[in-house]
Amino acid sequence: MATWQPDPSFYPSPRMAAKAPAESLAYVASFDPDRQKPDAIAVIDVDAKSPTYSQIVGRVDMPNAGDELHHFGWNACSSCLCPNAPHPHMERRYLVVPGLRSSRLHIIDTKPDPKNPKIVKVIEPEEIAEKAGYTRLHTIHCGPEGIYVNALGNAEGKAPGGIFLLDPESFDVMGQWEMDRGPQQLAYDFWWHLGHDTMVTSEWGTPDTFENGLVPEILLNSKYGRRLHFWDLHKRKHLQEIDFGEEHQLVFELRPAHDPTKAYGFVGCVISLKDLSASIWTWYRDGDKWAAKKVIEIPAEPADPDVLPPVLQGFKAVAPLVTDIDLSMDDRFLYISCWGTGDMIQYDVSDPFNPKETGRVRIGGIVSRASHPGAKNGALNGGPQMVEISRDGKRVYFTNSLYGSIDPQFYPDGIDGWMVKLDVGENGGIAFDEKFFVDWPKGHRPHQVRLQGGDCSSDSYCYP
Amino acid sequence: MSPWLVLAGLGAFHGLNPAMGWLFAVALGMHRKSRRVVWLSLVPIALGHAASIAAVVFAVVAIGTVVDQRLLEVMAGALLLSWAAYHALYGHRHRVRVGMQTGLAGLSLWSFLMATSHGAGLMLVPVIIPLCLASTPARELTAEGSLPVALAAIGVHMVAMLGVTATIATIVFEWLDLGFLRRGWINFDTLWTGALAITGLILII
Numbered sequence: 001m002a003t004w005q006p007d008p009s010f011y012p013s014p015r016m017a018a019k020a021p022a023e024s025l026a027y028v029a030s031f032d033p034d035r036q037k038p039d040a041i042a043v044i045d046v047d048a049k050s051p052t053y054s055q056i057v058g059r060v061d062m063p064n065a066g067d068e069l070h071h072f073g074w075n076a077c078s079s080c081l082c083p084n085a086p087h088p089h090m091e092r093r094y095l096v097v098p099g100l101r102s103s104r105l106h107i108i109d110t111k112p113d114p115k116n117p118k119i120v121k122v123i124e125p126e127e128i129a130e131k132a133g134y135t136r137l138h139t140i141h142c143g144p145e146g147i148y149v150n151a152l153g154n155a156e157g158k159a160p161g162g163i164f165l166l167d168p169e170s171f172d173v174m175g176q177w178e179m180d181r182g183p184q185q186l187a188y189d190f191w192w193h194l195g196h197d198t199m200v201t202s203e204w205g206t207p208d209t210f211e212n213g214l215v216p217e218i219l220l221n222s223k224y225g226r227r228l229h230f231w232d233l234h235k236r237k238h239l240q241e242i243d244f245g246e247e248h249q250l251v252f253e254l255r256p257a258h259d260p261t262k263a264y265g266f267v268g269c270v271i272s273l274k275d276l277s278a279s280i281w282t283w284y285r286d287g288d289k290w291a292a293k294k295v296i297e298i299p300a301e302p303a304d305p306d307v308l309p310p311v312l313q314g315f316k317a318v319a320p321l322v323t324d325i326d327l328s329m330d331d332r333f334l335y336i337s338c339w340g341t342g343d344m345i346q347y348d349v350s351d352p353f354n355p356k357e358t359g360r361v362r363i364g365g366i367v368s369r370a371s372h373p374g375a376k377n378g379a380l381n382g383g384p385q386m387v388e389i390s391r392d393g394k395r396v397y398f399t400n401s402l403y404g405s406i407d408p409q410f411y412p413d414g415i416d417g418w419m420v421k422l423d424v425g426e427n428g429g430i431a432f433d434e435k436f437f438v439d440w441p442k443g444h445r446p447h448q449v450r451l452q453g454g455d456c457s458s459d460s461y462c463y464p
Numbered sequence: 465m466s467p468w469l470v471l472a473g474l475g476a477f478h479g480l481n482p483a484m485g486w487l488f489a490v491a492l493g494m495h496r497k498s499r500r501v502v503w504l505s506l507v508p509i510a511l512g513h514a515a516s517i518a519a520v521v522f523a524v525v526a527i528g529t530v531v532d533q534r535l536l537e538v539m540a541g542a543l544l545l546s547w548a549a550y551h552a553l554y555g556h557r558h559r560v561r562v563g564m565q566t567g568l569a570g571l572s573l574w575s576f577l578m579a580t581s582h583g584a585g586l587m588l589v590p591v592i593i594p595l596c597l598a599s600t601p602a603r604e605l606t607a608e609g610s611l612p613v614a615l616a617a618i619g620v621h622m623v624a625m626l627g628v629t630a631t632i633a634t635i636v637f638e639w640l641d642l643g644f645l646r647r648g649w650i651n652f653d654t655l656w657t658g659a660l661a662i663t664g665l666i667l668i669i
Contacts, residue, residue: 004651012642081645083488084574085560089651144560167557174557195495197563234563260564261495462564463642464494 006088009453010078012463014258017078018329020391023451024050025114027072027095028419030059030444033404035066037443041097041108043115044419044438046397046451054374054421054436058115060108063122067099067106068404071386071448073140074458075107075147075168082194082462085144090168092454094120096147098137101211101404103128105137105149107171114452121171129155131173132164136207139189142168143460144233148177150190153207161187161206178231182238186225189253192233194462195260198290199231200283202251202267213405216311222246222273228283230290242292244281247274255327255334255457257352261464264352266334267292268322276300276315278322280336282352296355298322301341303367309412318366321410323402324386328393329456333358333428337384339402340410342368344384344422346430358428363420364400366410372420374437382407382415388449389456396422396430401445417445467591471617474591475624477659478513478584479632481652482645484625485509485575486633492571493637495564502637506630508568512575513584514622520585521592521618525610528597536597537667540589544664547583552657555581583660590666592617 011017024047031039043058062069076090095108095117103125110117129135134151141148147166154160162184163177178184186203193200203225204210209218218224226248230240244251248269256265263285270278280296300317312318321340327333327349334349342365347355362370369379382400389396399419401407407415417440421433440446450458478484489509493502528536558581562574579585595617596610636642 002651002654004654005647006645006649008646010646012645016643016646081649083482083491084562084564084566085558086483086487087556088482088645088649089653090556144563146557169556195564197565234560463491 002089003091004089006081007076007090007092009092010081010088011459012078012081012461014329014331014461015464017391017454017459017461018393020453022392022395023390023453023455025452026397027110027117027450027452028399029069029072029097029447030440031067031069031404031447032065032444033407035068035101035404038062038065039067039069039099040444041069041072041095041117042446043117046395046421054438056438056441058117060117060119062099062106063119064102064104066102067104068101069097069447070100070403071139072097072450073147074142074450074454077142077454078459078461079143079194082144095450096140096149096166098140098149100136100138103135103137103151110452123171123173128164128173132176134162134164134176136161138187141191141460143192144194146174148190150187150201152187152204157207159185159206163190163201177236178238179236180238183241184229184238186227188225188251191254191256191265192460193256193260193263193265194460196263196285197233199233200254200256200265201229201231202254203227204250204252210403211405213409219249219271220273222249224249225251227251228267228292240290242283242290244269244292247272248279249273252323253325255325257331258327258329258456258461259331259464260461262331266325266327266349266352268325268336270321270323271319276317276319278320278338280322280325280334280355284352293353295353296336296347298336298338298345301367307367309366309410311409312366321383326387326389326456328389329391330393333393333424335387335389335396337387337398339383339385341365342370342383344387344398344430346424346428348428359425359430361422361430361432363432372418372432372437373434375418376439377416380416380418381411381413382418386448388451390451391454391456394424396424397449397451399446399449401447404445407445415445416440416442419446419449467595468620470591471588471620472624474587475621476628478579479625479628481656482649483582483652484513484578484584484629486629486636488571488574489629489633490637490642491564499637502633504568505571506626506633508572509575509629510622510626512572513579513625514618515572516576516579517585517588517621518618519580520588521596521614524589524592525596525607525614528593529607533593533597537593540586540593541664541667544583544586544589544660544667547586548657548660548664551583551653551660555653582656587659587663588617588621590663
């Protein structure tokens with residue numbers, strides 16, 4: 001697997017990665033919410049010059065049904081060029097694809113034919129539970145000590161959730177990452193500041209509190225996650241937690257600045273118990289501690305209870321439900337998915353404490369059901385959810401499903417999957433690419449998007 | 465070839481490898497926006513490397529004074545071959561203990577661990593054995609007697625390594641964009657594994 005020169009998709013700095021050529025393929029997790037047919041990784045042609053542009057051109061089915069493919073990542077990325085632990089002659093070649101529900105881990109080779117990836121290894125949940133003590137596998141990041149996988153539950157499906165390591169060449173499960181987890185119990189997402197030797201983790205809940213849908217009593221009692229945790233990345237030790245307070249529930253996607261010298265990042269909080277608003281927080285270095293501050297509040301929109309799902313009827317409003325965010329490679333634009341209202345909002349976050357809205361589109365949404373020029377049906381359901389940005393920041397892709405058992409709580413009529421693309425203006429501003437609307441095959445729903453060669457949430461960098 | 469020249473040449477080879485320190489020095493300089501940091505980092509990098517080399521040299525001298533030289537060569541050769549095999553198979557799998565926030569002590573620890581795990585000192589053994597373990601009619605072979613020449617060997621290697629590390633770090637920090645790494649960072653790990661294996665064979669044959 002070793003090569004003579006570094007993988008051409010590895011870049012020392014985000015500055016250089018932003019000049020990468022445009023991607024020609026996207027890999028998208030596709031799952032069956034009824035857990036009858038196997039889930040798949042779909043391959044989408046995103047080369048605008050290709051005759052099969054915006055079509056699904058390949059697919060690899062999982063060997064079992066019911067995995068619930070969700071997030072996934074690469075075996076190796078730009079962090080292989082880091083000076084303290086260099087492994088520059090790895091290949092970015094394998095997709096590491098976990099089942100969130102099954103806890104099964106699939107290693108998929110994209111090399112011989114990128115449009116027809118093949119499964120080369122399957123690690124069964126029993127092996128992961130035995131060697132690492134975790135289940136319900138979620139986020140994947142390639143990093144200094146190999147492949148990091150986080151999990152929402154322990155071997156018994158309870159707290160604590162945490163992180164384990166996978167060998168990036170043999171894909172052997174190497175064991176639990178944490179050496180001292182301090183007070184951390186809940187898990188959701190994780191990423192790091194390589195320049196500050198710091199890992200950050202966020203919180204959702206234990207599997208029994210979400211696998212059959214969100215539990216209103218738990219939510220209203222503020223028992224879902226509401227904290228950020230900061231860790232020493234190399235000592236693997238918990239350093240600090242920041243509690244967003246009782247009002248805030250579900251602290252999800254973490255987007256640290258790509259520039260390794262910057263010590264700040266953004267995290268989305270799905271819902272406020274006070275007014276159903278969603279919020280974006282900036283975490284930052286404050287002296288010798290980490291701190292966090294709410295920088296964006298997205299309000300709920302009043303709505304006629306008759307058109308609302310039962311969970312929202314009593315509130316007479318649609319919650320924005322910010323369930324994913326993504327930061328451009330130059331750390332300038334933050335994209336915010338409002339899965340409830342159907343908005344995708346672009347903010348200029350050049351000043352991370354003073355974001356300015358620079359663009360907004362609406363598609364789907366619980367009440368609005370906004371359409372797209374490429375859609376045959378005039379009323380789309382689901383809303384902007386997993387969002388991914390091209391390395392050059394000019395294209396943004398997103399899909400519309402959140403999680404199999406939560407989708408029907410907010411979209412009781414069901415979700416018909418779609419994937420769309422935005423074109424980004426030179427100084428901000430976003431607009432739909434009218435030619436890009438992927439009407440997802442019935443029976444499956446799309447989730448995370450990964451772009452060939454890397455994207456804005458796949459790679460981390462050691463050089464400014 | 466003069467053993468001193470070989471020691472210096474291996475020092476230059478070690479210094480050339482981005483994984484042995486020049487790249488870390490450049491990165492720290494970039495993070496802290498300081499030329500001084502680049503230069504200051506070179507000191508612990510060179511000392512950590514030299515400490516790792518010294519451990520091997522002193523072990524060779526200590527063992528060499530009690531066992532037959534041929535046996536020592538075979539032992540060292542076997543160790544080098546297994547190190548090469550380990551490096552090829554598991555070189556990528558290790559704890560990362562030192563990151564970008566490191567101080568100078570952490571940097572020397574990093575350099576020591578990096579040189580040791582790469583078998584940098586072992587690569588010097590074929591030169592160290594004849595140089596430090598040659599008894600002459602004028603003096604009997606003792607560990608104390610070999611000390612000056614052993615220290616000189618470590619010093620020559622370290623100066624060559626430091627010279628190359630400092631030169632590359634300066635050129636890259638001052639004039640080059642790190643973009644050249646994308647194509648120019650050739651696979652030193654493979655070269656290194658090859659060098660370890662060849663050194664092992666030289667000792668055994």
